[in-house]
Amino acid sequence: MSDPVIRVSGIRNAYGPVVAVDDVSFDVRRGEIFGLVGPNGAGKTTTMECLEGLRAPDRGAISVLGLDPFRAGTALKVRIGVQLQEAQLQKRIKVGEAVRFWASLYPAPVDAGVLLEQLGLREKRNAWFMTLSGGQKQRLFIALALINDPEVVFLDELTTGLDPQARRAIWDLVRGIRDRGKTVVLTTHLMEEAERLCDRVAIIEHGLVVDVDTPRGLVARHSPERLVVVATADASARERFLALPGVEAVDADGPSMTIRGRSASLVADVIQCVSRHGITVTDFHTVVPSLEDVFLRLTGRSIRD
Amino acid sequence: MRGLWQLTWLEIKIFVREPLGLFGTVGIPVLVFLVLGRLMRGAAAPASPEETFLRTGLPVLAAILMETSAVVSLVTIIAIYRESGILKRLRASPLHPATILTAHVLVKLLLTTVTLALLLAAGRRYYAPETPGEIIAFAAALLFSTVGVLSIGFLIASLVPTARFAQPLAGVIFYPMIALSGLFFPIAALPPWLRVAARVMPMTYAVSLLQGVWRGNPLTSHLWDIVAIALFGLVFTALASRVFKWE
Numbered sequence: 001m002s003d004p005v006i007r008v009s010g011i012r013n014a015y016g017p018v019v020a021v022d023d024v025s026f027d028v029r030r031g032e033i034f035g036l037v038g039p040n041g042a043g044k045t046t047t048m049e050c051l052e053g054l055r056a057p058d059r060g061a062i063s064v065l066g067l068d069p070f071r072a073g074t075a076l077k078v079r080i081g082v083q084l085q086e087a088q089l090q091k092r093i094k095v096g097e098a099v100r101f102w103a104s105l106y107p108a109p110v111d112a113g114v115l116l117e118q119l120g121l122r123e124k125r126n127a128w129f130m131t132l133s134g135g136q137k138q139r140l141f142i143a144l145a146l147i148n149d150p151e152v153v154f155l156d157e158l159t160t161g162l163d164p165q166a167r168r169a170i171w172d173l174v175r176g177i178r179d180r181g182k183t184v185v186l187t188t189h190l191m192e193e194a195e196r197l198c199d200r201v202a203i204i205e206h207g208l209v210v211d212v213d214t215p216r217g218l219v220a221r222h223s224p225e226r227l228v229v230v231a232t233a234d235a236s237a238r239e240r241f242l243a244l245p246g247v248e249a250v251d252a253d254g255p256s257m258t259i260r261g262r263s264a265s266l267v268a269d270v271i272q273c274v275s276r277h278g279i280t281v282t283d284f285h286t287v288v289p290s291l292e293d294v295f296l297r298l299t300g301r302s303i304r305d
Numbered sequence: 306m307r308g309l310w311q312l313t314w315l316e317i318k319i320f321v322r323e324p325l326g327l328f329g330t331v332g333i334p335v336l337v338f339l340v341l342g343r344l345m346r347g348a349a350a351p352a353s354p355e356e357t358f359l360r361t362g363l364p365v366l367a368a369i370l371m372e373t374s375a376v377v378s379l380v381t382i383i384a385i386y387r388e389s390g391i392l393k394r395l396r397a398s399p400l401h402p403a404t405i406l407t408a409h410v411l412v413k414l415l416l417t418t419v420t421l422a423l424l425l426a427a428g429r430r431y432y433a434p435e436t437p438g439e440i441i442a443f444a445a446a447l448l449f450s451t452v453g454v455l456s457i458g459f460l461i462a463s464l465v466p467t468a469r470f471a472q473p474l475a476g477v478i479f480y481p482m483i484a485l486s487g488l489f490f491p492i493a494a495l496p497p498w499l500r501v502a503a504r505v506m507p508m509t510y511a512v513s514l515l516q517g518v519w520r521g522n523p524l525t526s527h528l529w530d531i532v533a534i535a536l537f538g539l540v541f542t543a544l545a546s547r548v549f550k551w552e
Contacts, residue, residue, distance in 0.1 A: 052397055074399045082397040088389035092322040097315060104311045105399050128322075144394075 005030045005152055005183050006051065011060030012207075013046050020046040021057070022207030028152075028185055033178050035198035036187040037291070043207040044187035045085055048156050051185065052082050065151060078106055081145035085156040085187075089129045089140075096125035099143055106148035119143050119173065135166035142173060153177055155186040159193060171197050191292040201291070203298060210298045215291050222297050223289035226266045228259045230274070231283035240277055244269045256283070308400050312408040320412060330374050331420045338367040338424055362488060364428070365515045368443075369483055371420050372451045372511065375413040376458035377475045382409060383462035384471040393552050402549075410455055417451050418444065439521060446518045446527075450511035453534035457507065459545035482508040488516075507537035 006028035013021040021043040028034040036044045049055040050062055053069030053076060062069055067076045089098055099116060103109035116122045119139045124132065132140065138158060145153055155174065159167040174197060178184050188194050194201045195215045203210040203218070211218060225248075230237070233255055241250045246263025259270060267286055274281055321327060345359045386392045395405055421444055461478065465471045485495070485503040492503050503509045514530040524531070 054393070054397060077397070077399045082394075084390060084394055084397065086390060087394045088391055089394070090316075090319050090386075090391060092319045093315065097318070101308070101311050101315050102398065105308045 003030055004028060005065055006034075006185065007061075007063040008047070008051070009061050011047070011050055011057035011062060013043075013050060013055065013057050019207055021050070024060075024202075024204065024207065024209050026202045026209060026212050028183060029200075030183055031178065031181055032199040033174065033184040033186065033197055035194045035201040036185070036204055037189070037191070037194040037198075037201045037295075038204035039189055042204045044189075044204055045156055047204070048154055048185070048187055052080065052154055053077065078148055079151050081148060081150035081153040083138075083141045083145045083153075083155045083158065085160070087141060091130040092128050094126055094128060095121055095132070095140055098129065098140065099125075099147060102144045102147045108149065109147050110149045112147070115143050115146060120169075135162050135169070138162065138166075138170060139173070142170070146177065150182065152183045152185065155184065157187055157189070159188070159190070167193070191290065191295060195291045203295060205299050218291060218294045219289050222294045224262050225289060226261055226263075227287035227289075228261075228267055228270045229256060229283070229285050229287060230259065230270065230279075230281055231256045232279055232281050234279045236277070237279050240273055240279070241270065244273055258287075306401065306404050306407070309404050309408055309411075312400070312404065313411045316408055316412045317415065320416070326378065330371075330378055330416050331423065333374060334367045334370040334420055335423050335427055337370060338363060339427055341366075342428060361516055361519055364424075364519055365512060366488060367424055368421075368447050368515050369486070369488065369508070369512065371417050371447070372454045373475075373479050373483065375417055375451055376454055376461075376479065377472055379409055379413055379455055379458040380462045380465065380471045380475050381468055383458075384465050384468035387550065387552060388467055390552070396551050402551075406459065410452060413455060414448050414451060417447060421447060439518070442524055443515070443518050446514050446524065449531065450507075450514055450534055453507050453538040454511060456538040456541035456545070460541045460548075463545045463549040479508075482506045485509065486512040488512050507534055507541075510534050510537075 004027035006026075008027070009025045011021055011024050012019070024043065024047050026034075036047060038044055046055065050057045051064055051069055053064075053072065056070040064072075064076060065079055069076055096112070096116070099112040103112050113122075116125055119142060121136065121139055121143065124136060129137070129140070142155070142158075145155070158174070159170050162170065171193070174184055174186070178199075186198070188197075198215060200212065200214050201218065202212040211222070213221065230241075238250050238252055238257060241247060241257065241259050244259075244261075244266075246266060246269070247259055247261045249260045251258045251260070259266070263269065273279070274284075341363055342359065345355055345363070383392075386395075392405070396402070425440065457478070458475070461471070461475055465474055485492075485499060485506060486508040487503065492500055492509065495503060510530040510533040514527045514534070517527050517530075518524060
């Protein structure tokens with residue numbers, strides 16, 4: 001389960017004076033969805049292209065399925081599946097033609113018809129590429145990335161430009177790929193996508209890996225703060241909450257109070273306090289910090305900046 | 306070369322689905338041939354220079370137009386494929402780079418053959434070709450020199466940044482080559498420096514080969530032209546493979 005299928009150690013890649021990837025290292029384990037997360041221009045795509053063998057790093061070493069991607073050539077290409085960022089096909093190629101042509105390039109392809117069915121493209125098999133919607137194009141590129149039954153699948157900015165519904169459908173597809181035993185490496189600048197889809201993520205910024213862990217592990221490590229929001233008309237409530245152990249602050253906003261703290265038992269403590277003092281509560285919820293908060297904390301800026 | 310036939314067949318189908326491209330490649334040479342032929346037939350007296358051009362120059366001009374449009378079309382397609390990331394996507398597959406270019410060359414050769422067949426059929430009344438053997442020799446000369454000239458296309462395609470530059474650049478390179486190729490003025494009548502320029506252009510040898518074969522010379526009497534075209538083809542292909550950019 002935990003033997004790495006991909007090993008990246010200390011790679012660097014510069015375009016002239018612009019350093020896209022400065023120093024990136026990480027391992028990807030068999031059967032996981034691994035995300036490279038960071039803002040646009042952080043070096044995710046360049047890293048990805050090094051893994052896919054499209055680019056040779058200036059320095060450092062990469063091993064994908066035990067091979068050097070840039071030198072291995074066809075020996076590796078038949079074992080991996082690739083979806084590139086903002087890729088296109090010939091405008092007037094039909095969906096079915098594209099899938100059958102790609103299938104003909106590999107020694108042991110999966111059945112093209114079954115694949116189109118799985119990706120919901122069967123009715124579109126005679127449609128020209130140029131007539132497809134954004135979501136349909138992405139599903140076609142996923143089909144092309146899966147046509148050779150690859151061991152590792154690379155997906156670069158898979159859901160960029162898709163509406164939320166299409167995005168969720170694609171997430172389900174990617175989980176299905178993992179559940180069939182494949183390893184998935186993806187890049188995204190959407191924190192929600194990383195959090196919901198990835199088993200582990202590497203946060204990348206300015207060509208450097210800031211940290212690698214499960215989304216939950218990153219949140220626990222970098223944003224241990226918990227928030228409990230209580231709505232009450234009880235004037236004494238604020239003092240009582242402030243007296244609880246581990247509570248750092250209570251911000252009141254009208255009847256709504258936000259209790260901040262770091263103790264693991266914060267939620268239980270607040271509930272006990274409410275029941276012990278008979279505080280009448282009209283609303284109660286907790287706010288769990290997200291990967292977005294982690295990113296903000298680690299890089300000092302929001303990913304949307 | 307896995308995937309070569311599949312890709313060639315696919316690219317033929319895709320090309321035929323775009324009516325404008327098909328008209329430009331197949332239609333224009335045939336139209337030029339027919340319109341000029343009709344205009345000049347009425348005006349030309351027997352044994353006049355016009356009549357000579359009509360008999361041997363015009364078919365060769367049509368052939369050169371076919372080759373030029375093949376190059377412009379190849380350069381444009383490669384530029385579009387590069388710009389839109391199709392080349393990059395193909396490169397991430399096991400497809401060999403040479404297979405991609407070879408498939409496009411085969412498509413162009415097929416279109417050239419179709420165009421030639423249409424041309425001969427359409428011009429039958431004006432220029433009855435002497436024997437089927439000569440038609441085959443002319444077709445062979447045409448296809449061979451098309452490959453040679455397409456190699457310039459590889460080089461242009463390797464260098465142009467975007468599809469918008471591809472067509473004008475191909476024009477700027479090709480029209481002077483055609484003008485100096487000996488098709489309109491004998492090369493011996495050119496000033497010495499232009500004569501040198503004509504000698505270092507592959508089009509000059511293509512015209513010499515096509516004219517000779519159309520007049521009835523056997524291919525073997527144009528060995529020097531054939532060697533020159535092959536040399537140009539090898540040099541341009543080698544240069545292109547060194548400077549080619551995928552993205």
